[in-house]
Every structure is written in C-alpha cells, then in structure tokens.
Amino acid sequence: MKNLKIKTVIDLTQGQWIPFCITVIVLTTAIFIRYLLMAGLFYYLFNIRYAAKFAPNRIDTRVSKKGQIKSEILYALIASLLFGILGTWILHAWQLGKTAIYNEVSHYHWSWMIGSVLVLLVLHETYYYWLHRWMHLPSVYRRFHRAHHESLVTTAWTSFSFHPIESLLQALPIVLMIYFIPMHLISLVVFLIIMTVTSVINHLNSEIYPAGTHRHWFGRWWIGATHHALHHSQFKYNFGLYFTFWDHWMCTESPDFNTLFEEKSKHDH
Numbered sequence: 001m002k003n004l005k006i007k008t009v010i011d012l013t014q015g016q017w018i019p020f021c022i023t024v025i026v027l028t029t030a031i032f033i034r035y036l037l038m039a040g041l042f043y044y045l046f047n048i049r050y051a052a053k054f055a056p057n058r059i060d061t062r063v064s065k066k067g068q069i070k071s072e073i074l075y076a077l078i079a080s081l082l083f084g085i086l087g088t089w090i091l092h093a094w095q096l097g098k099t100a101i102y103n104e105v106s107h108y109h110w111s112w113m114i115g116s117v118l119v120l121l122v123l124h125e126t127y128y129y130w131l132h133r134w135m136h137l138p139s140v141y142r143r144f145h146r147a148h149h150e151s152l153v154t155t156a157w158t159s160f161s162f163h164p165i166e167s168l169l170q171a172l173p174i175v176l177m178i179y180f181i182p183m184h185l186i187s188l189v190v191f192l193i194i195m196t197v198t199s200v201i202n203h204l205n206s207e208i209y210p211a212g213t214h215r216h217w218f219g220r221w222w223i224g225a226t227h228h229a230l231h232h233s234q235f236k237y238n239f240g241l242y243f244t245f246w247d248h249w250m251c252t253e254s255p256d257f258n259t260l261f262e263e264k265s266k267h268d269h
C-alpha cells in the first residue's frame with residue numbers, strides 16, 4: 001500500500017488550494033444530495049404516499065414540531081460540508097498512499113472484505129455508544145447534543161441532523177479507521193451505505209422490521225425504528241447506533257422496547 005498513488009480527476013497531492021476547494025464543493029454536494037434523496041424518498045413513502053397504510057406502525061403518534069424539517073435540513077447541510085472537508089482530506093491522504101485502503105482484493109483473504117465491514121460497524125458502535133452516553137451528561141447535552149433531540153418525533157429528515165460539533169465527533173472514528181484498518185474500497189463504501197440507510201430507518205418513526213425480529217438470533221442485536229424512537233422520547237435509554245449489545249450489557253435498554261416493538265410490528269403490509 002505504500003507508494004500507492006491513485007489517479008483521480010483532481011490530483012490533490014500538489015497541495016494547491018483551488019483543486020482542494022473544488023473537491024470540497026463536489027463532495028459536499030454529493031453528500032448533501034445523497035441525504036436529500038434518501039431522506040426524501042423514505043419521507044415520501046412513509047409519511048405521504050403510504051402514510052395511512054403504515055399508520056398502525058407509527059411509533060410516536062404525536063405530530064412533529066412546526067419548522068422541524070427545515071432546521072433538520074439546515075443542520076444536515078452543515079454536516080455535509082464538514083464531511084465534505086474531511087472527505088477531501090481523506091482523498092488527499094489516499095492519493096499520497098497514507099491510508100489503509102487497498103484496491104487489490106487479493107491483498108488480504110477475500111473473507112476480510114466482509115469481515116472488515118463487521119469490524120468497522122462494531123468499532124463504530126462501541127465508540128458511538130460511549131460518546132452518546134457522554135453527550136447525555138447535562139452540561140455536554142446542552143452544548144451540542146440537544147440539537148439532535150430537538151426532534152422529539154423523528155422523520156427520515158432527522159437522520160443527518162446534528163450539531164456541527166457532534167457531526168465532527170461522529171466522523172472522527174471513521175477517519176481514524178480509514179487510516180489504520182486495512183479495508184478494500186468496496187468494504188468502505190458498503191459500510192458508508194449501511195451507516196446512511198440504518199440512520200434513515202432508525203429515524204423513520206414507523207416500524208418496518210417484521211414481527212418477531214426482536215426475538216430473532218440476529219434481529220435481537222440489530223437496532224430499528226422502535227428502538228431509536230424510544231431514545232428520542234425517553235432520553236435515558238437506547239444509546240446504540242447499529243447494535244443493541246452495549247445497551248444490553250450496560251442495562252440501558254428501555255424496559256418498554258419489547259412490548260412496543262410487538263405492538264408496532266404486528267401489522268403486515
């Protein structure tokens with residue numbers, strides 16, 4: 001991987017500001033459009049097109065605050081810019097061969113392509129769970145986690161709505177993992193897709209996983225909309241991001257979760 005120099009449209013290795021700024025603008029736009037498309041699609045399907053059909057699956061039945069979506073989109077735009085800047089930095093490091101990203105499948109055993117995605121998810125989960133617990137300390141909460149909790153009744157638009165400091169803290173482990181954990185580019189892209197899709201699903205406020213998922217050997221460890229909706233309504237439970245294991249081990253899973261999940265997932269479509 002040393003001396004790996006990837007040819008891309010813009011060469012950032014010369015340290016010039018104009019290509020750097022152009023890349024920031026391109027990446028920010030791409031990240032923001034990804035958010036608009038994903039959140040927009042899920043919002044359209046679950047809150048407009050099939051709203052009546054999914055009404056029994058609606059978890060928190062209160063209405064969202066007036067102007068909530070507007071402020072969520074604004075926070076997401078700032079988060080996109082921050083991720084765009086960090087993405088450009090990563091691209092620069094990648095072109096200089098300084099990251100752990102490899103592009104030959106044969107460089108490691110093929111099973112590492114899948115294994116590395118799992119490792120990234122588990123490490124991200126562990127970091128986020130403890131970051132999240134820390135962000136709920138009253139003084140920290142007031143400063144930069146309240147922005148996300150302004151959305152009491154969430155929608156898909158809440159999925160990327162974070163205070164800028166929280167956005168940076170969320171991005172930090174991803175940057176570190178890209179530097180230190182060998183991963184194929186496809187594995188990194190799969191991880192980023194899982195991160196985006198699960199965040200949208202978890203903020204849907206409609207349970208879309210089938211009945212019994214919470215008892216399934218894998219499903220019981222996997223977070224969905226009911227699990228995260230309880231975090232937004234109860235604050236002191238369900239701090240996980242993808243998996244429930246830290247909430248299980250630390251006894252921070254909401255006692256209402258199983259009953260609520262059973263109630264909201266029994267309606268087939």
Ligand SMILES: [Zn+2]
Binds near residue numbers: 145
């Ligand atoms: Zn929280």
Ligand SMILES: [Zn+2]
Binds near residue numbers: 232
């Ligand atoms: Zn949330």
